[in-house]
Amino acid sequence: MAKILIPTPLRPFAGGQDSVDLPGATIRELLEALTAQYGDLRKHLYNDEGKLRSFVNVYLNEEDIRFLNKEATEVKDSDTISIVPSIAGGRSWQPWKHRLCR
C-alpha cells in the first residue's frame, strides 16, 4: 500500500484525513482508488475532461509526476504520494472568497 498525503484544503473532502493508504500500481490507479473512496474529491482533482487539474500537482516522493511518466508513473508500496494544490494567502485560499464572506 502506498501512502497518499492529503493537503489541508482537500481534507474536508477526504473524511478529514491527512493521509490515506491505498493499493495501486500506478498514480492513476491510486487516484482512482482514492476518488472511488471519496467521491467529493474527484471534482477537485480532475477537470470535466477527466484530466488532472493544472493547479493540483502530484508528487511521487519528491518528484513531480509531470516530469516522470505522468499518471502512468509506477508506484511501489514504500512510496509516498503528495497532492499539492496552489494556495494563495492569508485571508483565504481564493481571493473571491473575500467577496463572498464579508
Place this chain on the structure above:
Amino acid sequence: MATMEAPAVPVTLSNEEILRYSRHLIMPEVGMDGQLKLKAAKVLCIGTGGLGAPIGMYLAAAGVGTMGLVDFDIVDQTNLQRQIIHGTKDVGRKKLDSAADRMQDINPNIRIIRHEVALASENALDIMKDYDVVVDGTDNFPTRYLVNDACVLLGIPNVYGSIFRFEGQASVFATREGPCYRCLYPEPPPPGLVPSCAEGGVLGILPGVVGVIQATEAVKLILGKGETLAGRLLLYDALNMRFREMKLRKSPDCPICGPKRTIHQLIDYHQFCGVPRHPEAPAPGLKEGEIDAVEVKALFDKGHRFVLIDVREPHEYQICRIPQARLIPLGELPKRVHELDSADEFVVHCKSGMRSAKACDFLRQAGFKKVKNLKGGILAWSDKVDPAVPKY
C-alpha cells in the same frame, strides 16, 4: 591617468551602523562586503500583511538599504492576530504608513519607498523595474501571477511564500536558470471550486514562519551565499511540525519562461483568474427568496411559527449564535433533511448569506416551498437586531 569604474554611489557604513550590524560583520558569510551589499540592495515587498510583516521587519533590521512596500489596505482589528508589524494603535491607519513607521523605528538608516497602489498590469513593471529582489507577500491569485510574470519579464528573482490555515509553501522563482510560478502551477483554480467560508482561516504564527523563510532567501540572494530555494518547493505543515521539499523543474511548456513562450507582456490577471476586478457590492434591496434581519426579528416578536436554521459549522456556532436557531451545517443538510417538515416555514442563515443561499436552493429542490434566506447572515443580525452578537 586611467579612471577606475566605481559604483554610482559609494557605499560605506557609519560607526553607528558598524555597531548595529556587528553580529553580521563578525561572521564570514556576511562580513563587511556582505553588509555593504545589503545596504546597496533594493528589495520590493508586495503586501504588508501576514507575510509582509516579518519580511519587512527582518529585512529592515538586517540593513537592506532600500525597501519598497506595496499596499493600499487599512489596518483592521482582524489583522492583528498575525500581522505583527501593525499594532492595536494602528487600527484604521494605512498599512503602508504603519509598516513604514515600524521598520524605520527598527532601523532609521534604511530608505523606505511607499507604493500606495493596487499592483496591476498597468503599473507593475514600472514599480518593480528598479528593484534587485521582489518578495511576494500577496494573498490572491491575480496578484501572484502578475508578480511572477513581471519578475520573469524583468529578470528579477521572486521570493515566493503562500499560506493556508496551518500549511505554507515557499520557493524562489525567476532566477536566471530556475523555474517560475507558472512552471509550478500553469493555471489558477477556477472560482467555481471555492471552499466554503468555514474552511478559511490561518494560524496567526504561520505567516511568521513562512515570511521569515522568504526574508532569509532574499538576504541569501543579495549576499550570493548558500543554496536558495530556486528549483525546490518547500512545504511546511505547522500542525504536524514537518518540513518537506519537492523538486521543482523549469517546465518546457511554460508559457512565460519556456522555449515556446506565448506570453511576452503582462496580461489581464483578473480575467485570467476568472475573478472580477471590482467585486460588485451586494444589491441594496431584497432579492426573491430573501428576508431582512429586522423582519425576522419581527416574526419572532409576533410569535409567528417558523424554523430558523443555522447552516454554519459547529466551531462558528460556538463563536456566536441567534438563540432560536437550530444548527445543521450545510454539508450535513442532505443527510439530515428528513429531520425537517416541508410543511413548516423556514428561514436559513449562515455568516453572511452565501452558504444559506445554497441551503435554500437545496431545500427548494427537495420540495420545500416556504424557505427564505436571511440576507447578510448573522453579521446583518448583529448590525441590525442584536449588537451583543459578536462579529467575526
